[in-house]
Amino acid sequence: xxxxxxxxxxxxxxxxxxxxxxxxxxxxxxxxxxxxxxxxxxxxxxxxxxxxxxxxxxxxxxxxxxxxxxxxxxxxxxxxxxxxxxxxxxxxxxxxxxxxxxxxxxxxxxxxxxxxxxxxxxxxxxxxxxxxxxxxxxxxxxxxxxxxxxxxxxxxxxxxxxxxxxxxxxxxxxxxxxxxxxxxxxxxxxxxxxxxxxxxxxxxxxxxxxxxxxxxxxxxxxxxxxxxxxxxxxxxxxxxxxxxxxxxxxxxxxxxxxxxxxxxxxxxxxxxxxxxxxxxxxxxxxxxxxxxxxxxxxxxxxxxxxxxxxxxxxxxxxxxxxxxxxxxxxxxxxxxxxxxxxxxxxxxxxxxxxxxxxxxxxxxxxxxxxxxxxxxxxxxxxxxxxxxxxxxxxxxxxxxxxxxxxxxxxxxxxxxxxxxxxxxxxxxxxxxxxxxxxxxxxxxxxxxxxxxxxxxxxxxxxxxxxxxxxxxxxxxxxxxxxxxxxxxxxxxxxxxxxxxxxxxxxxxxxxxxxxxxxxxxxxxxxxxxxxxxxxxxxxxxxxxxxxxxxxxxxxxxxxxxxxxxxxxxxxxxxxxxxxxxxxxxxxxxxxxxxxxxxxxxxxxxxxxxxxxxxxxxxxxxxxxxxxxxxxxxxxxxxxxxxxxxxxxxxxxxxxxxxxxxxxxxxxxxxxxxxxxxxxxxxxxxxxxxxxxxxxxxxxxxxxxxxxxxxxxxxxxxxxxxxxxxxxxxxxxxxxxxxxxxxxxxxxxxxxxxx
Ligand code: PEP
Ligand code: MG
Numbered sequence: 001x002x003x004x005x006x007x008x009x010x011x012x013x014x015x016x017x018x019x020x021x022x023x024x025x026x027x028x029x030x031x032x033x034x035x036x037x038x039x040x041x042x043x044x045x046x047x048x049x050x051x052x053x054x055x056x057x058x059x060x061x062x063x064x065x066x067x068x069x070x071x072x073x074x075x076x077x078x079x080x081x082x083x084x085x086x087x088x089x090x091x092x093x094x095x096x097x098x099x100x101x102x103x104x105x106x107x108x109x110x111x112x113x114x115x116x117x118x119x120x121x122x123x124x125x126x127x128x129x130x131x132x133x134x135x136x137x138x139x140x141x142x143x144x145x146x147x148x149x150x151x152x153x154x155x156x157x158x159x160x161x162x163x164x165x166x167x168x169x170x171x172x173x174x175x176x177x178x179x180x181x182x183x184x185x186x187x188x189x190x191x192x193x194x195x196x197x198x199x200x201x202x203x204x205x206x207x208x209x210x211x212x213x214x215x216x217x218x219x220x221x222x223x224x225x226x227x228x229x230x231x232x233x234x235x236x237x238x239x240x241x242x243x244x245x246x247x248x249x250x251x252x253x254x255x256x257x258x259x260x261x262x263x264x265x266x267x268x269x270x271x272x273x274x275x276x277x278x279x280x281x282x283x284x285x286x287x288x289x290x291x292x293x294x295x296x297x298x299x300x301x302x303x304x305x306x307x308x309x310x311x312x313x314x315x316x317x318x319x320x321x322x323x324x325x326x327x328x329x330x331x332x333x334x335x336x337x338x339x340x341x342x343x344x345x346x347x348x349x350x351x352x353x354x355x356x357x358x359x360x361x362x363x364x365x366x367x368x369x370x371x372x373x374x375x376x377x378x379x380x381x382x383x384x385x386x387x388x389x390x391x392x393x394x395x396x397x398x399x400x401x402x403x404x405x406x407x408x409x410x411x412x413x414x415x416x417x418x419x420x421x422x423x424x425x426x427x428x429x430x431x432x433x434x435x436x437x438x439x440x441x442x443x444x445x446x447x448x449x450x451x452x453x454x455x456x457x458x459x460x461x462x463x464x465x466x467x468x469x470x471x472x473x474x475x476x477x478x479x480x481x482x483x484x485x486x487x488x489x490x491x492x493x494x495x496x497x498x499x500x501x502x503x504x505x506x507x508x509x510x511x512x513x514x515x516x517x518x519x520x521x522x523x524x525x526x527x528x529x530x531x532x533x534x535x536x537x538x539x540x541x542x543x544x545x546x547x548x549x550x551x552x553x554x555x556x557x558x559x560x561x562x563x564x565x566x567x568x569x570x571x572x573x574x575x576x577x578x579x580x581x582x583x584x585x586x587x588x589x590x591x592x593x594x595x596x597x598x599x600x601x602x603x604x605x606x607x608x609x610x611x612x613x614x615x616x617x618x619x620x621x622x623x624x625x626x627x628x629x630x631x632x633x634x635x636x637x638x639x640x641x642x643x644x645x646x647x648x649x650x651x652x653x654x655x656x657x658x659x660x661x662x663x664x665x666x667x668x669x670x671x672x673x674x675x676x677x678x679x680x681x682x683x684x685x686x687x688x689x690x691x692x693x694x695x696x697x698x699x700x701x702x703x704x705x706x707x708x709x710x711x712x713x714x715x716x717x718x719x720x721x722x723x724x725x726x727x728x729x730x731x732x733x734x735x736x737x738x739x740x741x742x743x744x745x746x747x748x749x750x751x752x753x754x
Contacts (some may be wrong), residue, residue, distance in 0.1 A: 396408075
């Protein structure tokens, strides 16, 4: 197999094309194909393994191995070299395959005489549907051109394997016969709410009809034309976005535009055409590669970037075949968008009136798309395995973003039940809206402060509709996360000023950057950590990189000129950390005092209580701070030693366990003694039963996600705190795992609505 040059694949492609267009059954054609590949690539062996149900790879055709091994040799995904190629979805190039630790000897194949091996996955829509392998007797490393050539050929094989006739022969897809049956998929709630509509595939499925180019120059020209059409669409998108959205969204679009002009990506496309593929096939080739890489990459930022490239490839396809892009801004019917994953920019691209929900195969609660969806009020269910393999464009989808369930092509009974849930939710919302103007106080007249957590400008726009007292936690990192570059002091100042201006007399507590852990900034490169939640994050970054913290505090102090402003620091573990952070703030205040703009009328400085160690220093801390706020999400994570992002353990310990309640009471007691204001802003503040327990523990100030405010207010209006206090404080000393049942029974007996 010496030197398969650039032109060789072209020749091979032509011959393959003839086989594809010829007659004979699919398996016969596959045999012809492996024969052709072996001859053309001067390899002694060429074998094709296809995926069958249960993730088994079966030898379907071979030139060079013993013919009797066909349909006999089977390997599981991950087993042997072939299984390894499939599991990793990456090519493998070995000069001595038998010395590789993954090598699994199969005597029935007679492959012991062959030393070098080059294998590549056969991909369809990013899914591995088989493996194509060539082998040689001599020990040699295959050239890059040869690897590319085999990958290209694998595409043609994918085309054959995906033909209906072949699918029938292979039955490789478990879902093949299920295309019209109702289907129920469990996922995770990424954004709450209920939504129903017709499925719209975010990445339209594109069938490449012609793989091999008849006229290379013409194909190159078609590709160039599609690229410039795609680029100008993206440019227009950016102009349109300018007037529609806030800075944070514009920034996302800017990053998207950068990719549309990315030289490396465009060059890859052109090179694929130069090997003899049609423009469509070239895009598919590069896209398959991107998708396979996406499967391997765990870094959330890189994954989002790759998904942007994937989206751009789809746009290119549509420009090529003259189809107009589905006008995402003007959808014709209620729509549920289904995607493997998507960037926040792409979500903003859809018509908000018609977009009822989003379903993702991947996605996490902290991904940008989930953050923006929550701000827009679009329900999202993520981590829905294989939804894309089962859904067809236009299928009816019901998305239950309360329980993390998706119903595909549901029967009449499920549709009716879902409609009832929607009605109930609407009634609940109407009921909460009616409570909006009632004063926030308990049944026995104890005044309460009910606030919301926020972080995007869209949150501020919705604020007046909520009936909240203020923003108890402004997560400033969200503004940093949705940008492609670190915002400068001026940009930050403008943003915080806008927030303060829009909020008027309603208070806002700005939390300084809480990055690290699962909140990554694209432009702040940090080393991978074994335990990121316990690692370099939040105030630790702020103190180690004071320039970052300083610039944010400068912006906050400037934005607060002439106003009252509250600032708090996250993840404080010791008093000394607070003192250090406060010293930086004091310098900024001093600096602002020397400038003409003026100082804030008042500055309240506080900390989050998230790390248990600080609780033993509360008497000292409370002497220094103006207020504290309990971040129960992280506090629980560290208190119970459970990763808050790991579904295997997150529910292991109950938020209504006596030990946690006692801890929360201890914090409240310290604050009461010191006479310092305290609040709670973790997730539990937004859950009615937990919030009821918190009332009993002495908490009067809550900050929660906006959609939970109505429920908590309804509970508080019906609760007699005087009665609650004795009961809940008694439960703190229980030996039970959880006191949830006792609290529920109390609520029922005392007419508290939970
Ligand atoms: C918390 O930890 O409870 C909290 C409110 O902060 P975040 O969820 O942003 O970490
Ligand atoms: Mg936290």
